Amino acid sequence: MDKFIVRGMPEQIARDDLELLSGVETATVGHWRVFGFMDRGIQGLLRGKRVVGTAVTLAIPGPDSTLLHHCIGKLRPGDILVVDRLGDNRHACWGGAVTVAAKAAGAVAGIVDGPCTDIAEIEGSDFPMWCRGLSPITTRLYALGGGFNVPVSCGGVPVLPGDAILADESGVLALPPGDVRDVAREALRRQQVGGAREEQIRQGALLGDLSGASAKISSCA
Structure with missing residues (x-):
């Protein structure tokens, strides 16, 4: 079995649907919907941010971020990278250099089911990040394996490549593309x-x- 699985980029959510979703608060959806909300331990590092975009998914094991470094440049404008840390909550896979690379590629945010580091650089880049806090212990390039654009679990929620992501100060919501318009319209109402x-x-x-x-x-x- 291959150590690394690298699949193609998903179709992006329609611009009109994202524009509709951009006016929605996650807490409004939480008044009636129960699916798709990531664990509340995943919180935004920057105050006052609300983002919408297309999920690009990554799964990497504990101390290793080799695949993250390899794939970060594949991100497109409007993408949100959703990172499954496969249960690790010790090693920070995302820091200053990854932030700069993601922003340069056009990504609108990152969501990590684990800690980040280099908060000053993330703030300096004004790049919205959601994660489980901060850690000084970073990942390394061990080439242990991982998967890019595979189904992942983030904050207890299954996320598929191409899902819609809505993230704000209250938390993170993942939606199947076909649900976006109906959910957004009901929330706005x-x-x-x-x-x-x-x-x-x-x-x-x-x-x-x-x-x-x-x-x-x-x-x-």
Whole structure:
């Protein structure tokens, strides 16, 4: 069996679908959808970032980032690299040089199911990253193996090459391409309703009355 699996690049999510999704908050989708949300331990390193893009996937083992270095230049504008660390939470595979390379290729973000390093360089590059915090212990070029554009698991979520990714300050959501438009439209509708409700509360309405919670309490009295 080959140590390295390197497959072709996935078809990118339609631009119109990504534009629609870009107005969505992950927490809005979390009001009704239960699938596709990565573990909440994967958090953004940069405040105030929201990104959408096409998942390009990578799986690399513990101390080794050989395949990451090899494939980082294959990324395209609009791609988000999703890295499965195969259970490792000790070694940082992503640092300053990888950040510069990913941004130069046009990628819009990176998501790592493990730690990163070189936070100052990531901030200096203004490159959105989601990961499990920071580590000073880095990977090396051991050529142990790995897979590029293979099905991966990131934050407990299966991610296929070509899936849509929405990431913001609340977390990361992976969506099959065919679900993007319906999910985005429903989320935008709910956000509009939510905005109107918040304005009613500012004007003196009670949240319990608007949400129906107070009626439920009264019916139980």
